[in-house]
Amino acid sequence: MSGQLTAEEFVDALRAHGVRGVAGVPCGHLAGPWALFDRAGDLTPAASEGAALALAAGWELAGRTSAVLCQNSGFGNLINPLTSLLLPYRVPLLIVMTMRGWPDPADDEPQHASMGASSIGLLETLDVPHAVLRPGTLQDALGRAAEARSQGRPFFLLVPRGAIGKVSGAYRAPEPAAGDRLTRPGVVSALMAELTDELLVTTTGYVSRQVHHERDRESTFYMQGSMGHASAVGAGIATAHPDRRAVVLDGDGAFLMHLGTGATIGASGARNLAHIVLDNGCYESTGCQPTTSGSMDWAALGRGLGYRTVLTCDSATDLVGSIRTALTADGPVLLALSVVPTPDEVHPRATASTGPVEIADRFRKAATAPADTDARPGTGGPARGTR
Ligand SMILES: Cc1ncc(C[n+]2csc(CCOP(=O)(O)OP(=O)(O)O)c2C)c(N)n1
Numbered sequence: 001m002s003g004q005l006t007a008e009e010f011v012d013a014l015r016a017h018g019v020r021g022v023a024g025v026p027c028g029h030l031a032g033p034w035a036l037f038d039r040a041g042d043l044t045p046a047a048s049e050g051a052a053l054a055l056a057a058g059w060e061l062a063g064r065t066s067a068v069l070c071q072n073s074g075f076g077n078l079i080n081p082l083t084s085l086l087l088p089y090r091v092p093l094l095i096v097m098t099m100r101g102w103p104d105p106a107d108d109e110p111q112h113a114s115m116g117a118s119s120i121g122l123l124e125t126l127d128v129p130h131a132v133l134r135p136g137t138l139q140d141a142l143g144r145a146a147e148a149r150s151q152g153r154p155f156f157l158l159v160p161r162g163a164i165g166k167v168s169g170a171y172r173a174p175e176p177a178a179g180d181r182l183t184r185p186g187v188v189s190a191l192m193a194e195l196t197d198e199l200l201v202t203t204t205g206y207v208s209r210q211v212h213h214e215r216d217r218e219s220t221f222y223m224q225g226s227m228g229h230a231s232a233v234g235a236g237i238a239t240a241h242p243d244r245r246a247v248v249l250d251g252d253g254a255f256l257m258h259l260g261t262g263a264t265i266g267a268s269g270a271r272n273l274a275h276i277v278l279d280n281g282c283y284e285s286t287g288c289q290p291t292t293s294g295s296m297d298w299a300a301l302g303r304g305l306g307y308r309t310v311l312t313c314d315s316a317t318d319l320v321g322s323i324r325t326a327l328t329a330d331g332p333v334l335l336a337l338s339v340v341p342t343p344d345e346v347h348p349r350a351t352a353s354t355g356p357v358e359i360a361d362r363f364r365k366a367a368t369a370p371a372d373t374d375a376r377p378g379t380g381g382p383a384r385g386t387r
Pocket of ligand 1: 025026027071073074075077203204205206207225226227250251252253254255280282283284285286291
C-alpha cells in the first residue's frame, strides 16, 4: 500500500507521544509494532482487550503514559471498562485499534461484518474522540490524542488494513516438530479419525481451518470469531444434550481470554463434555505472538476449576490414548496438549465454502437428530456419545 508507515516509524511516533507501556491482544495488522514494543520489553499480552484496557488504566493511574493495541473484534470486550472506568474516572489512554470488516464488510470474513460497520458509530455514540490513520495523518492524529489526554479523555486511533508495515523475523520461526512432539495438524488428524457422532465446537483461527481441512462434518460447529467462547458454546451444547458427547477444540489464547468459563464448566458437572486445548504457547493465527500459557500449570488449573478428569499430553506416542480417554472418561474433561506451532500450515476458512448460517443450520440438524450408534469406526462398539 502506498503511504504505508513502517512499524519503526509508527513506534517512534508513539514513543514521542510519551507511550511507555503497551498492553493488548494481537492482530496480524499490528504485528510489526507489537513485535517492536515486545523486543523493547514494553509489551504485556493481556488475556482480553478489556483486561488490556484496565491494565493500561492502572499504568495511567500510576503515572505511566500507555497504549492498548487491539483489533475491533475485541471492541466489545473493552466497552465495559471504557464506559465504566476510563470515561467516568477521566483516565486518558491511547487505544490503537485495527479495523476488520471496514470499510467494506464484504472484503473481510463474515464474523467481522457487524463490528466493521458499527465501530465508528459506536465511538460517536459514546462521544469518544477518534481518528482513522490515513497516509500522512499520524502526527495530526497524535496531536488530537494529546489534546484528548489533556482533557482526561481516551483516544482511539483506527488502523485500516495494511496501514502499518511488518518487521521481518518478528517471532522466531519454530523448529520443525522433531521426533515425538505434537503439532496442530497431527492432533487434528488424530482427533478427527476418532470422532463419530460427537458434537464438536472449534475455536477461531487456524484451529477451525485445520479441522475443516482435515474432515468436514455437519456435526462440527466452526466458530470463527467470538474468541474465547467456544468452551461456553460447548458447555451449552453438552448440557442441552446430556446423551451426546460434546467436544471443544480450543486454543491457549482463546482459553485464557475467558478463563472464567472453565469454572462454569467445572460447576456444570457436564459428564459428556470434553474440552481439548491446543497449547502452542502463542497466538499462532495472528503471527505467533507469545501468550502467557508458558507460566501456567494446566493440570493444576483443570483440577482447580473443577474438571472431573484432567489430562495433559506432549508426545505423539501418547496422543491417541489421550484422545480416547478424553472422549470416554467422566466429564467435564480437560485435555491440554502441548504442541509446536506450525504457522506455515494454513488452510482456507470453513466460511470460504460454507456460510455461517449454513454451518449453524446443519449443526443444529445434526445435534437434534438421534445419535448414530453404529457410526463408530473400527470397533463395532457403541458410539461414545451415548455413554
Ligand atoms: C476478541 C478477539 N480478539 C482478537 C482476535 C484476533 N485473533 C484471531 S485468532 C487469534 C489468536 C488465537 O490464539 P489461540 O487461541 O492461542 O489459537 P492459535 O491461533 O494459537 O491457534 C486472535 C488474537 C479475535 N478474533 N477476537
